[in-house]
Amino acid sequence: MSSHAKKIFYGIGRFLLLTIFLLFVVLPIYWLIVTAFKTAPEIINAQEVTYFPKTFTLSNFNELFKMYNYWQLLKNSLIVSGSTAICITLLSILGGYGLARYNFRGKDTMVIFFLITQMIPGILVIIPLYVILTQAGFIDTLFGLFIFYLIANLPFCVITMRSFFVRIPYSLEEAAQVDGCTKIGTLLKIVIPIMFPGIVAVFVFAFIGAWNELIAGTIFINSPEIWTIPVGLKTLIGKYDVNWGVLMAGGVLALLPTAVMFAFMQKFVVEGLTAGAVKE
Amino acid sequence: MGTLILYLIVLIITSLGIFLWMRDRTKHHRPRILTNKVKSKLEPYLYILPVFILLLLMFGYPLINSFVMAFENYKLSAPNDIRFNGLGNFIKLFSDSDILIVIENSLIYVIASVAGQFILGMTLALALKKKFRGRGLYQSIVFLPWAFSAFVIGLMFRWSFNGEYGVVNDLLLKFGLIRERIAWLGTPGLSLLVVIFAMIWMGVPFFAIMDLAALQSIPSDVYEAADIDGCGTIKKFFSITLPYIKPTVIMTLLLRTIWIFNSFDLIVVITNGGPANTSQTLPSFMYTRAFASYDFGLAAALGIILMLVLAVYSVIFLRITNYNKAGDF
Numbered sequence: 182m183s184s185h186a187k188k189i190f191y192g193i194g195r196f197l198l199l200t201i202f203l204l205f206v207v208l209p210i211y212w213l214i215v216t217a218f219k220t221a222p223e224i225i226n227a228q229e230v231t232y233f234p235k236t237f238t239l240s241n242f243n244e245l246f247k248m249y250n251y252w253q254l255l256k257n258s259l260i261v262s263g264s265t266a267i268c269i270t271l272l273s274i275l276g277g278y279g280l281a282r283y284n285f286r287g288k289d290t291m292v293i294f295f296l297i298t299q300m301i302p303g304i305l306v307i308i309p310l311y312v313i314l315t316q317a318g319f320i321d322t323l324f325g326l327f328i329f330y331l332i333a334n335l336p337f338c339v340i341t342m343r344s345f346f347v348r349i350p351y352s353l354e355e356a357a358q359v360d361g362c363t364k365i366g367t368l369l370k371i372v373i374p375i376m377f378p379g380i381v382a383v384f385v386f387a388f389i390g391a392w393n394e395l396i397a398g399t400i401f402i403n404s405p406e407i408w409t410i411p412v413g414l415k416t417l418i419g420k421y422d423v424n425w426g427v428l429m430a431g432g433v434l435a436l437l438p439t440a441v442m443f444a445f446m447q448k449f450v451v452e453g454l455t456a457g458a459v460k461e
Numbered sequence: 462m463g464t465l466i467l468y469l470i471v472l473i474i475t476s477l478g479i480f481l482w483m484r485d486r487t488k489h490h491r492p493r494i495l496t497n498k499v500k501s502k503l504e505p506y507l508y509i510l511p512v513f514i515l516l517l518l519m520f521g522y523p524l525i526n527s528f529v530m531a532f533e534n535y536k537l538s539a540p541n542d543i544r545f546n547g548l549g550n551f552i553k554l555f556s557d558s559d560i561l562i563v564i565e566n567s568l569i570y571v572i573a574s575v576a577g578q579f580i581l582g583m584t585l586a587l588a589l590k591k592k593f594r595g596r597g598l599y600q601s602i603v604f605l606p607w608a609f610s611a612f613v614i615g616l617m618f619r620w621s622f623n624g625e626y627g628v629v630n631d632l633l634l635k636f637g638l639i640r641e642r643i644a645w646l647g648t649p650g651l652s653l654l655v656v657i658f659a660m661i662w663m664g665v666p667f668f669a670i671m672d673l674a675a676l677q678s679i680p681s682d683v684y685e686a687a688d689i690d691g692c693g694t695i696k697k698f699f700s701i702t703l704p705y706i707k708p709t710v711i712m713t714l715l716l717r718t719i720w721i722f723n724s725f726d727l728i729v730v731i732t733n734g735g736p737a738n739t740s741q742t743l744p745s746f747m748y749t750r751a752f753a754s755y756d757f758g759l760a761a762a763l764g765i766i767l768m769l770v771l772a773v774y775s776v777i778f779l780r781i782t783n784y785n786k787a788g789d790f
Contacts, residue, residue, distance in 0.1 A: 198588050199599065202581075206603050209662065212628050213617045230631035272512050279508025288505075291513060298520050299716060300771040302723045302744055305764040306519075308757050309526035332519040337716075339512055348678070364504075385608075393610030395726050396748070411612045418616075418730075425620055432613040443608035444601040451600070451674055 213436075217241055217429040224426050241430035248427070249413055250405075251434065258392055258409040261323050265330040266388035269338050273383050274376075277342025278368065282351070295336040303333070307397050314401065321403050329401065330391040338383045345379030345453055346372070379453035385446045389439050410435045530761035537755035550762035559738045559746075566653055567742040570660070571722050577661035579714060582668025589669070590676045607666035615730025618659040622646060649739035652732045656740055659727055668713055675709035676702065711782045718778075719771050743767055 216224060218241070219234045245251065280288065310329060311320065319325040349372065357367045373380065398412040405413070414431045417424065534546040554560065585603065589596065606614065621628050624644040633639045646652045679702065687697050703710075725745035728734060734741035734749060741749075743763065751760030 195588050195591075198584065202585055202588070202603055203599070205662070206606060209617050209621060210605070212621055213613075216620065225626055227625045230626065230628055232628075272515070275508045276512035279505045283505030283508075285502070285505040291509065294513075294516070296775070297772070298516060299719050300723075300768055300775065301520060301524065302747070302764045302767045304744070304747055304751065304760055305527040305768065306523045308530070308751070308760060309523035310519075312526070313523070328519070332516060335512065335516060389608050393612070395610065395612045396729075400752075411610055415612065425626075428616055429620065432616055435613050436609055439608040439610075440605055443605065447601050447604050447670075448597055451670060451677070 213429050213432055216425060217433045219426060221424075221426055241426040242434075244424075244427050245430050245434070248417075253406060254408055254410045254413045255438075257323060257407050261326050261330065261409060262388045262391040264327055265334065265391040266384050268331055269335055269387035270380060270384045272335060273338040273342040273387075274373070274380065276339040277344075277346050278372070280339070280343040281346030282354075292340075295340055298336045303396060306332070307400055311400060320401060321407070323407055325401050326398060326409070329397045330394060333394075333397075334387045334390040338387055341386065342379065342383050345376055345382075349375055376453075378449040381446055381449040382453035385443065385450060389443070392439050527761040527764060530758050531765045532762075533758050535756075535758035535761070537757060546758070550758045551766075553759060554763055554766075559741070562738060563741045563743055563746045566740060567722070567744075570653065570657060570742050571718060573657045574660040574664065574721050575714065575718050577657070578664035578668050578717065581661065581665045583672050583710075585665060585669040586672035586676055589673055604666040604670060606663050607670065609663070611663065611724070611726040612730055614659055614663050615727045618655060618662075619646065619731045622655045646732055647736055649736055652736060653740040656728050656731050659731060660721065663727070664717065664721070667717065671709055671713045672706060675706035679705045708784070711779075711784045715775060715778055719775070722771060723767065 215232070215234060218237055218239070219231070220236050220238050220240065223231060223235055280292065307329070310325075314320040314325040314328075319328070353371055353375070354367050357371045358364070362370065392409075393411065394409075395411040395415060398409050399415055402408060402412055408416075410431075414428070414435060417428050417431060531550055532545060532547060533543060534549065535543050589600065622630075622645040624630065624642055624647060627642075627645070629645070630639070630642040634642070643651065645655050683701055683705075684697065687701055692700070723744055725742060725748055728740060728742060728745040729748065732740040734745055738746075744767065747760050747763040747767075750763075751757060
């Protein structure tokens, strides 16, 4: 095969592959969205499955808003996820920087410790934390949930941040220090601006991790006023027959914020993970 | 109240100390309180200690608690009857008639999901490596499942695989692949398959993003050199690409295996372990048992076992793959 033909051959193969992946991802999402806009009789129709709503309706969303104070759920989710993400980002910058830039006694042990935290089944932390939070009066509060999300997402974020720092050449910092910058000055003026994509990536990791968590939420939170979105939606299934239309409408609304956020940030995520390596 | 306040105080003092230290350093270029040598030795700890102390307290204390609980008769429904009962929880666990099938399910679930995610994720990353028009947009869509909650993904697949009204059955019927509707979630074996499918769907982006980032950080001159030496595509893949991204691959495989092994929200949402425990895995089993009867002792016992299994697995995995740069991914 000539090299030109080969190139075309590869190009077509890649195109097909990418198309298949696209369909693989999009079809289930499409089905979720389409169901959310169908009427109840159309959803539960064993004779005919429709691929586009025959009668387009917003009734599922209306019903959802009637059952829940959706803005309250949204607000709760935003408060918990936002504060978790901010705290994690700050702590990860410090921790990641320390792990990346220094050699010190106990460093390996610390890295292994971070790895071990990943092996702990959530339940082993959730149950005692439940008892502690109850004693402390923080059960059934957003603060209790915040504590759990903070520690649950922190190890991965620190390790990820560390790998971002490792990829930025140390020579840049040295140059700044030679010019009379202090360590913290260097961190603030040189490192963090270069690290921007990485920092955004870690923020997104932490935010999404907290936003999507369900199990701890259902265990720690009882009062409807402080339900987060997944905890609220969970109450839709179980008790009676599943109302798929309302459930899918709730799903669309739950996914929308993180989906939009991620669509804008995914560039930074990949960039953050690769940053620096190019220029080393 | 006491324990938590103590934690917070320790935390605040530590962070305050670090803050003052830093301010001190920014003010005076050469502070004279401590010699520079001692200072530079202490420096790294100042960055890491807030994180480390926080995690040590918040993981350590609950973990010790759980460990004690595992050997206790600890039922939240009977708070006055909490007492040491030796290996009672472990015996109860292993005398459960379903435990073997649950272990088997866990293995199938983890191996199939990790393998599926890894292969597809790697393929996607390789396909995305070269720039093309609209790649940014394409990535924003294809990586989306990564930002989705397991709960909603679970609902989505539970609805798609619905036996009566599901779109999957309808499509298979239309394409003539099946003759009558399949009760996916009501058939032993098939229900676990649906869970695995959903898990793969959810996890492909993680591998793809990590692998893609690793691929993009391979310097292009290495490939150019290989081209000059007349290397073929396959040879380039095995002697350049793979060695370069090996640390990423090992670390993502390890982390992902651990996470999948411990995750059970998809199972709870899609099948709730059914029918008759045929899609139950160890963690979901632990969850349903613990919160159906509030038997925290039993849940803690199983949790401890899971953790030990994962620790042994990690050590063996890192040994086999010859991975010696801990945490470098």
